[in-house]
Amino acid sequence: MERTVAVGTKFMLEVNASAILTHLRSAGRASVSALAKQAGLSRQAVSRSLAVLESMGLVEISAPDRAATPTGRPPQMVRFRAEAGHVLGVDMQPGHARIVVADLAGDITSEATVSLPRKGLSRALTAAVGRVLDEAGLRPGDIWHVSAAAPGIVDPATGHFTLSVSMPEVVGDTILAGLRAAVEAPVYVDNDVKLATTGERWRGTPHAEDALVFIDWGERIGAGIVLHGQLFRGASNDAGDIGYLDLCAPPASEGDEDLGPFERWVGTRELLRLTGRAVTLPELAAAAGRGEDWAVSAIGTVGARFAKGVAAIRALLDPDVIVIGGDITQLGTGLLDAVTDALRAEQLAQPRLEISALGADAIIHGAIRHSLSWVERERFDVSAIRRV
Amino acid sequence: MERTVAVGTKFMLEVNASAILTHLRSAGRASVSALAKQAGLSRQAVSRSLAVLESMGLVEISAPDRAATPTGRPPQMVRFRAEAGHVLGVDMQPGHARIVVADLAGDITSEATVSLPRKGLSRALTAAVGRVLDEAGLRPGDIWHVSAAAPGIVDPATGHFTLSVSMPEVVGDTILAGLRAAVEAPVYVDNDVKLATTGERWRGTPHAEDALVFIDWGERIGAGIVLHGQLFRGASNDAGDIGYLDLCAPPASEGDEDLGPFERWVGTRELLRLTGRAVTLPELAAAAGRGEDWAVSAIGTVGARFAKGVAAIRALLDPDVIVIGGDITQLGTGLLDAVTDALRAEQLAQPRLEISALGADAIIHGAIRHSLSWVERERFDVSAIRRV
DNA sequence: CTAACATACTTACGGACCGTACGGAAGTAA
DNA sequence: TTACTTCCGTACGGTCCGTAAGTATGTTAG
Secondary structure (H helix, E strand, O other), X not given: OOOOOOOOOHHHHHHHHHHHHHHHHHHOEEEHHHHHHHHOOOHHHHHHHHHXXXXXXXXXXXXXXXXXXXXXXXXXXXXXXXXXXXXXXXXXXXXXXXXXXXXXOOOEEEEEEEEOOOOOHHHHHHHHHHHHHHHHOOOHHHEEEEEEEEOOEEOOOOOOXXXXXXXXXXXXOHHHHHHHOOOOOOEEEEEHHHHXXXXXXXXXXXXXXXXXXXXXXXXXXXXXXXXXXXXXXXXXXXXXXXXXXXXXOOOOOOOOOOOOHHHHHHOHHHHHHHHOOOOOHHHHHHHHHOOOHHHHHHHHHHHHHHHHHHHHHHHHHOOOEEEEEOHHHHHOHHHHHHHHHHHOOOOOOOOEEEEOOOOOHHHHHHHHHHHHHHHHHHHOOHHHOOOO | OOOOOOOOOHHHHHHHHHHHHHHHHHHOEEEHHHHHHHHOOOHHHHHHHHHHHHHOOOEEEEEEOOOXXXXXXXXXXXXXXXXXXXXXXXXXXXXXXXXXXXXXXXXXXXXXXXXXXXXXXXHHHHHHHHHHHHHHOOOHHHEEEEEEEEOOEEOOOOOOEEEOOOOHHHEEOHXXXXXXXXXXXXXXXXXXXXXXHXXXXXXXXXXXXXXXXXXEXXXXXXXXXXXXXXXXXXXXXXXXXXXXXXXOOOOOOOOOOOOOHHHHHHOHHHHHHHHOOOOOHHHHHHHHHOOOHHHHHHHHHHHHHHHHHHHHHXXXXXXXXXXXXXXXXXXXXXXXXXXXXXXXXXXOOXXXXXXXXXXXXXXXXXXHHHHHHHHHHHHXXXXXXXXX
């Protein structure tokens, strides 16, 4: 029932300034006249809005550019000040963390990968972030928003980890506390696959997809789902938990009780077991590359099983594209071919399959994208623009 | 890149009028002062907006109500004119159609169920709609929007049916042409399960759910999915085609080739086959009610299989609630119990299960809701309110 | 070197909207 | 009848937008 109303004529300026800022952020640099033409406003209105944005430090009016028009008076150019603020992305993985600073345009300005102890993780994280900020020449107040990712289950209300099999040290508010001590900004914590999905959609191959499913395929299997252009979480923040998809997999065998049915059936643990040898994933990939039967056969079997999962996703969601990431991508396109072959037997038209173009980087890109969305909503939106 | 800008001060009036209309539509009736307080505007601003809305015929200023305030001058009451326009909902089923007229508040003002021929369907539909409008005392121009539903596959771009197994007579633009000849308004045609989902979410038991899956369970099985509060269609408008969900069902047997794996496994045809007798659904329901073994057992088997489908939906989507509709609901709650029992064996927490409260009415309610959404978007939104 | 032309910026004004303020209107309670 | 409460209507100042006229700063042609 909270509906926007226009209370006072200042409202118009706010609306217009916000719209102009959006234009300018996508264009990067433009003349006042060009902005006016694009926005459908008079030059005066645009100038007024720009004056406000300039006083907020969000835009900069630079010298006239004589190259912009072939004839006539050169226009003053105006530029979005991407350096007006920064966001922080953190990707926590067992033993190490990647910390990235990006400006408001999403360009990375500073980053570091640090190894972290299992004990005293919180304080070590605070110190590491402090060092990255120092390197970038930024103070804690210069960061507007922080998004952090780690494997495990997060309570979306509090940002606390309730469970993490591979990183038990992050359970509780470890990450939250460590980051809050380092910066003066809101901190968001989420599951790494969820943020990787956001990252794939932003910086991966298929940009404009309305419906995208990202599958993190390793020993465990999880998925992120983007629908209607935004990440879908589900009733208990557990949408995309396809490790527990049960497609009549055999019952759990010895030592597999911690995995879900789909993970037991197509996870990397099962894949390596199917080879009948003691090999690692890279070794398997190499053998498959040489065309050795045992390797090709194991990949074919798992690929065909995975195809059943793809078909289930297709029947229910009918996505544009399914992006595969995670450890399994070490196997390269041979895997994709195996899945695609098996899919030909399905009755429905199947979605496009792709291997993640970003790999492990998807997570950190997703974290940055999430923080930028916060900035757009909280700092660039109509309600955030007030005349000083 | 189409971003709203405030071009001219009239914009403010439009914004405010639209907001006030929204308030008024949910309240039904209110005083000017009350509206001003709720909207955070001055009485003058509200009065101006109301004058515009009145000139559009959308609101009516009625006599002062002395009961509204215990003391002081009685306020003039203002009322949303739900009768300012009407929408038409049509539910086509084999052999007959239900035609409903609703006002802008969604209240049904007139309806009829007519039997239709398979030949000359288009013209018969036109005539039937004409009679319903006559009865309601409306002219074709009084209808603002039409939504029609039928079983089958619809091309969302054109509104043409590309396939309908149970109603081959609607394939093509039959419905579209028939309705366009009867009214002077945009006509929307969609699959009946999709619209039933919309109806369930609007008028069914669980109102405010963010994630709802509606399953039409009969001989065939289809689902509608509401996510982020709106119907999800998928890349090829085929999301929710769970008849083709393959949970290791046995291969197709004689005479089942037209069904998908899930339909062959849990559809009513399989259910009746499992009884080993020549019975109809109502007979099976009655026998189960009397506790006869063969009936209870068949329902238990199919219920357990269906639970596997529920679990798959849960793993992928994690919905708040799954609503079951369709022919199968003739079996009553015994079926629901069978499914719920089987779900207890699953590892993940499962969604709430409900039997459709609306039954066959869900479709027509969904059609009305869809037309009302069109009206809200096209007639009540900021851009639609222009001073005369 | 100057005039013609093209484009951009600046200033001034009218129109429209909102909020505040004040007076009148229409009730109830003493 | 008077006091009080609440609502309605009008007038005024403030801010925003658009239009228009004038000024500034370039290029191009002679």
